[in-house]
Amino acid sequence: MLTPVLSDNWDQIRSWQLASYQRSGGYDALRTALRMQPADVVTAVKDSGLRGRGGAGFPTGMKWSFIPQDNPKPKYLVVNADESEPGTCKDIPLMLASPHTLVEGVIISAYAIRASTAFIYVRGEVLHVIRRLHQAVEEAKAAGFIGTDILGSGYDLDVIVHAGAGAYICGEETALLDSLEGRRGQPRLRPPFPAVAGLYGCPTVINNVESIASVPAIIKNGADWFSSMGTEKSKGMTLYSLSGHVARPGQYEAPMGITLRQLIDLAGGIREGHEMKFWTPGGSSTPLLTAEHLDVPLDYEGVGSVGSMLGTKALQIFDDTTCVVRAVLRWTEFYKHESCGKCTPCREGTWWLVQILERLEHGKGTEEDLVTLLDLCENITGRSFCALADGATAPITSSIQHFKDEYLAHFENGGCPFDPMASTVFATAGASA
Amino acid sequence: MAENSSLSHATATDRPVPYSTGDSNITDTTIAEMRALAARYPVGRSALLPMLHLVQSVEGRVTPEGIEACAEVLGLTGAEVSAVATFYTMYKRRPVGDYHVGVCTNTLCAVMGGDLIFERLKQHLDVGNDETTEDGKITLEHLECNAACDYAPVMMVNWEFFDDMTPESATQLVDDLREGTEVKSPRGATICTWREAERVLAGFPDGRADEGPTGGKATLAGLRLARERNWTAPSGRQGGGDGAAAQTTVSPEAAAGPRPSDQPGKESGTGSPATPDSRKED
Structure with a gap:
């Protein structure tokens, strides 16, 4: 049912240190990879069926193969460790518990695309994670896994840990590149794609932490091993992150295609005395789903077939004490705050969305406001450079689709019918604000 | 204005x-x-x-x-x-106190109690959002998602995690900080000052990576269950070709070697003299 691979060493003593990681077989895959031709490493990752774990699900090996090797410019690998999609909390614990899994993946992946410099762009708001990444890179350098002529292979690589400074948009890959170049983090128009003109205008691969961290296991155990897990088009194991109103929230590493019903069961069920109301399959930018979707396979195709997206597998679970209008307003405020301001529909539209939702939550809206909201969403989605705008409209349109009555109840009631204390974790402990 | x-x-x-x-x-x-x-x-x-x-x-x-x-x-x-x-939220135009205290009020944390915690702290410290207490100790700010939703409601002090907070534990935390009591993050190090933290973010390590555990309860929830029920991933490729590889291929038994913490429920990884998770682990 569960298949710990990435998380398998997390209960080891000092699992973040090189010695502990090597006791668990760490850096064996690097030795294997360095005896292979770079192109064969790309092929192995292609054959494994690994798809990007940052949300989009693009095949990782295919992304690598887009790097034009006849281009004389330097090639770069950039790890997107800017985990900040609301609900998403898998990369941070991975890097905290086992930064070497990522570092080993970085070295193998950089070797595959023949990059001589790799960057780990980690959000700035996670001090201890940054400490452990710094230390892991230093340990790997001292052990000869990073530097010149790595393990006698003739391959040279430098790895730089780079802390961001608080901007959700920098999780968007082209905005991340601008930020890494020391600029405001604003998305670029594509094409050209980063594989052709990325960091400093050079061929660049950008991958999510979990994608890169999955590479050592694939090289070590083989593409067939990886693709023996999961479903037809969504291969391998992955980290599912359960949060919210379940008995035991946390990280659950399982094959692609497990259902939320199974995961909630593993997590001890919905908190006692309550029922599931709605959930997000992969962060706030993925349209929310309800109890009728509990048996949908959590893979790219399954979640897509019910009108949402697998995203980052950030399963935020909300029970019947949660006001959906409050939840959606808060997410919308987030998108408003994080819109980089480059594209007008997103910059202006998110402010309008917040104004209308505020009115609705306070019971001062009308049914016409719902029509306006949906009309606005139509004018925002798909009309900006990046997907932030699309993400901003996802919770609104999906919540109106599933919970229109609750919006209506707000203005029939003259305000929110929910008690905000009832939804808290300390509601039953008798605590109060 | x-x-x-x-x-x-x-x-x-x-x-x-x-x-x-x-x-x-x-x-x-x-x-x-x-x-x-x-x-x-x-x-x-x-x-x-x-x-x-x-x-x-x-x-x-x-x-x-x-x-x-x-x-x-x-x-x-x-x-x-x-x-x-001016583009990035972490850069501050006004002086920040010794301790930057953040409360996540993005949807999940807000619903789980973050909104009430933030309200309580504003009253308790007599400051508004993004303001600093008169003694210059604490700057309070509400945060967007900090990637720890499985520990909601979450707070951050100088960008270190404080998990599963309540209004009571939050006020205790800021009182401790103001009084100069040593405070440890349950998934990080002993809290340093905001300026010291910023120096690490700049890229000058402070040598404290080994403090704290591998992860908290939620991080290990799935792994512990898998251990309890003997669930594993399929076994990988055995043998590896040439001699050098033989030694590199680790059998499940070898990999399980020094693994004193396999027993479900037992906390691992705090290692060092640092106290075990001081705050929320139970």
Whole structure:
């Protein structure tokens, strides 16, 4: 049912240190990879069926193969460790518990695309994670896994840990590149794609932490091993992150295609005395789903077939004490705050969305406001450079689709019918604000 | 905006901030460290974000002098550096206290109690969002998602995690910080000052990576269940070709070697003399 691979060493003593990681077989895959031709490493990752774990699900090996090797410019690998999609909390614990899994993946992946410099762009708001990444890179350098002529292979690589400074948009890959170049983090128009003109205008691969961290296991155990897990088009194991109103929230590493019903069961069920109301399959930018979707396979195709997206597998679970209008307003405020301001529909539209939702939550809206909201969403989605705008409209349109009555109840009631204390974790402990 | 300052919802952002206080702490050492940061990258400008973190560690905020120093080192104009500094939420124009206390009020944490915690702390500390207590100890700010949703409601102190908070544990936490009591993050190190934290973010490690556990209860929830029920991933490729590889292929037994913490429920990894998770682990 569960298949710990990435998380398998997390209960080891000092699992973040090189010695502990090597006791668990760490850096064996690097030795294997360095005896292979770079192109064969790309092929192995292609054959494994690994798809990007940052949300989009693009095949990782295919992304690598887009790097034009006849281009004389330097090639770069950039790890997107800017985990900040609301609900998403898998990369941070991975890097905290086992930064070497990522570092080993970085070295193998950089070797595959023949990059001589790799960057780990980690959000700035996670001090201890940054400490452990710094230390892991230093340990790997001292052990000869990073530097010149790595393990006698003739391959040279430098790895730089780079802390961001608080901007959700920098999780968007082209905005991340601008930020890494020391600029405001604003998305670029594509094409050209980063594989052709990325960091400093050079061929660049950008991958999510979990994608890169999955590479050592694939090289070590083989593409067939990886693709023996999961479903037809969504291969391998992955980290599912359960949060919210379940008995035991946390990280659950399982094959692609497990259902939320199974995961909630593993997590001890919905908190006692309550029922599931709605959930997000992969962060706030993925349209929310309800109890009728509990048996949908959590893979790219399954979640897509019910009108949402697998995203980052950030399963935020909300029970019947949660006001959906409050939840959606808060997410919308987030998108408003994080819109980089480059594209007008997103910059202006998110402010309008917040104004209308505020009115609705306070019971001062009308049914016409719902029509306006949906009309606005139509004018925002798909009309900006990046997907932030699309993400901003996802919770609104999906919540109106599933919970229109609750919006209506707000203005029939003259305000929110929910008690905000009832939804808290300390509601039953008798605590109060 | 002056007429706004008398309204009750007025925040620090409505009040003017001096362009320069004239007592910059930036020295030749700072400039040398900025040059060292720039030298780490293929193109120096990539060091601008780390350099601005360094400015904050020296100045306690992003000062005009700090902006000019970055500009000089990178060959940019002050306006170009300002344009970057004002884009990112972590860069502060007003002095930050010794402890930057963040409360996540994004949807999941808000619903799980973050909103009530933030309200309680505003009352308790008598400050608004993005304001600092009069003793200069604590700057309170509400945060967007900090990637720890499985520990909601979440707070951050100088960008270290504080998990599963309640209004009571939150007020206790800020009281401890103000009184100078040593405070440890349940998934991190002993709390340092905000300026010290900013120096690490700039790229100058403080040697404290080994403090704290591998993860908290939620991080290990799935793994513990798998151990309990003997669930594993399929076994991988055995043998590995040539001699060098033989030693590199680890059998499940070998990999399980020194694994004293397999027993479900037993905390592992705190290792060092540091106390076990002091706060929330049960």
